[in-house]
Amino acid sequence: MTVIEYCREKTEVHELVIIREGGWLTCVAYIDCEDLFRLPPNIAHADVIDSSCDHIKVLDHQGTYVSVPCTCLDIK
Structure with missing residues (x-):
């Protein structure tokens, strides 16, 4: 499954998605109410x-630092 497929099919509205490559944060996506x-x-x-x-x-x-829940995706 690709990152775009995962974000469209397996995430919920207002979810924060962290994308990592080789353990390093590469990109972040916030899923809004219209899945955009x-x-x-x-x-x-x-x-x-x-x-x-x-x-x-x-x-x-x-x-102030706050702890925010997120979904982490590791990519190739």
């Missing part, structure tokens, strides 16, 4: 080799 999101073509068509649920630390508007 953009991905670079080379990432969109990459094969997903693993997926997992995780959390990522994000800096909020007050300068």
Whole structure:
């Protein structure tokens, strides 16, 4: 399954998807209410080799780090 297929078929509205290659964060997609999101073509068509649920630390508007749930996709 490719990244674009995974994001269209297996994610929910308002889900944050982290895409990693070789363990490094490569791209992030936020799934909005109309299933619209953009991905670079080379990432969109990459094969997903693993997926997992995780959390990522994000800096909020007050300068505080918060833990945000996300889905992590590992690609080839």
